[in-house]
Amino acid sequence: MTLDPRAQLPPGPRHAGIGAGFVRDCAIAGGAEERLANRLALIAEEVLGAAPANAGLVGLALADRRHSMRLSVDFTASDLDLAGLDQSRRGDIEEGEEIGLYLAARLADRLTTEPLDRGGLRLSFDVGRAYPAMTPDAAPAGLGPISGPAADPDDATLALLVQWAEAAELGGPAFRTAPRVLDQRAQGDLFARVALDARRRPVGGLFWHPFGRRLMELAGPALLLPEGEARAAVAGALLDAALAGLVRKKIQGLVVLEPSPDMPRAGFETVGHLPSADGATWPVLFRALEEDPGGISWVPAVLKDWVTATTRRLALGRDIEEPARPKRATGAAMAAETDRARGRVTLRSLIAAGDAAEVAAGNVALFRDQGFSEIRALLDLGKPDQAAFAEGLVQAGLAPAALIPDAAGDLLLLAAAE
Amino acid sequence: MKDFALDRLVPAHVRAFEAYVPSPPDDVLCRRFGVPQLHRLNNNENPLGPPEAARAMMAAWKPEHAALYPQGDGWHLRRALGRQFDIDPEQLILGNGANEVIAFVIKAFCEPGDNIVTADRTFAVYEWLASFSGVEPKLVPLRDYAFDAAAMLEAIDDRTRVVFVCNPNNPTGTWWTHDELDAFMDAVDGRAIVVADEAYAEFAEDPAFPDSFALMQRHPNLIVFRTFSKMWGLAGLRIGWMAASPDVAATVKKTSISYSVNLLAMEAARAAVWDEAHVAATRAHMREARAGVAELAARLGLTMIGDVGNFCMLRLPVSDTVAHRRLMGRGVMARAMTSFRYPGWLRVSLGPAAAMAAFATALEEVLAEG
Ligand SMILES: Cc1ncc(COP(=O)(O)O)c(C=O)c1O
16 A cells, blocks of 8 residues: 555646645655755646646656656546657647646656556656765675575675676666665665675676566676686576576566676577667567467568568567557657667657657657667557557668567567667 | 546455466467467376276266256265275365365465465466465475475474475476475474375386375375376366365365366266276376487487476577477477576477477477577
């Protein structure tokens, strides 16, 4: 039972200020710093202000997610025009209300959308906490070989691993800022296995975090031993422990979008390649946890050849079908997750409609103009609606890069490196 | 109805559980994987089918009887089994497959917050049933492919209600001897119910295999599971059973579901009890098929384990889930073992000769692809 503060307010500018005040006060009461509370309040104000008059009562809920705060906004009406959430709609300036939603989307570090029962929509805006800068301690010399199986570490061990990995610049961005990693794990947004030496000191770690509905993305490993057999043994033990901890639950597979050279390749299959800014490509790795019983793949005509060939190469059992056009004529929107530090944006389907191709192309153009160097899109081929975006993405220069298998809906990753 | 807040009505342990999705029927799989037929070597069935008397019973069965309820607790079958094993029929309980009997036992002894102890790499249903009942599954790593008695004893605490020992173990085929099970029961010393799941007991030919019905007399906390799905070739009819000491059986009876075993299953099972010629023929088939897989493993340089039961495991140089898909694309269905916590291993049932030959050819091709 969560005791997150929540409120319901009518849509429109008259109640927007009340919503903003509520969110700000609750955020402060929940321990958020001023900057965070203000950003959340601004989001609430923009969304409420821009919500169409026929939206019905709009639900606001604030949740402390430790490493971030999440403002959820629930629209229960079934047929809303929320196209303003689409960041590419900035051109329609005369429609002031859409600007509000657009702004709100820009204020969040991450915007996710999920359908509610009976046609409603939940928008979740995440704003990250700031962590004080600190200089991480370096690992001591003379760490020993792995002793015993890799395990789910206690907080102190995990923090030590992250500090040592950070000091040596190992493992990639997931292995930075120990307090944030602890918060992410406590929140259930990150999972870890750590290998120890005979003196119970961490000698390596592997992380994973949710990727879509039924997959996890692996990060790392960070290996603290010098190159050699002992180090390879740590990598193998970490992967074994991760697999053992993940099976028999809902997770169907593991994807590795940025394989570290230390990730053991045996046991993974290569499901595609991502281009990098310098023109090189790197493999996208995948490890299924469960048997794939086959499924349906809704594939638009422009991608049919590529998807069919890849489906065959990966020996996936799929009925490949061409989807009908979306029922809704206009109002398509995409959600964008941005990582400004890396110049990366990932687009996902938000609302499918007849103008999806146009909207997709507009999104790509927008982010390209803003100087994003890695533009990606993820389409769930298990959902017939999402195919509508494909044409526009391809026209805008994105190409299929990887097919991540999931019998309930393969994920097609499209990418363009500028 | 305006606001139906489903989550409020669903216990957290059910919400957290992901429903098991069985594989689709063969016609759907054949279409999706583009193959004309599928050899199923994934479910540990008996390729010889049911014994002769059960076949005759089913052939003579009158369809109009489908309109009638079965007798509610397997009166005749329990007596037939009681005579076979010299047990009071009141100590026997039938279920819609041994799977249902697992549920009866967990319901009888566990409440949310309790735990069960079993192995990490064994039949999944103990772990699943416990999880969605709010009961913690404590999973003890196998040691040399076998249940580790010392570590299991260590794992038992004051909230442990049931210890599940899969004997022989699915998927490794390892087993505790009579003396080992006896010693384990002594050490448990009545602190928990111990289930010996003997789904594959009829395949064990070694005289050291436990006579668990005899052990039950010394250890009233021992429950023995058997099934008609494996040796008896009746998997499709869904019938299994358990035996326990009188008081334990009386307790489990409270949480068992009367009438859950259908008429045809009960009659076919009764006709099957206890056809020794069928047992001998099935064992002979398994010996031959196992030798065939051993030869294949040797030729391909693969490690093979398992010498009891109607299955064995092979360690592959590639991902088992990838191999599974590629085998499907060649019309052969084996079990990928990552979900049994054996990544890189494949379990193959010892099926009909034609299926085993198709498996051998397909596996060789798949491994050649690298
Ligand atoms: C060890 C074990 N126990 C129980 C069962 C379930 O048997 P039943 O078909 O009687 O439900 C199986 C089936 O695979 C099994 O392997």
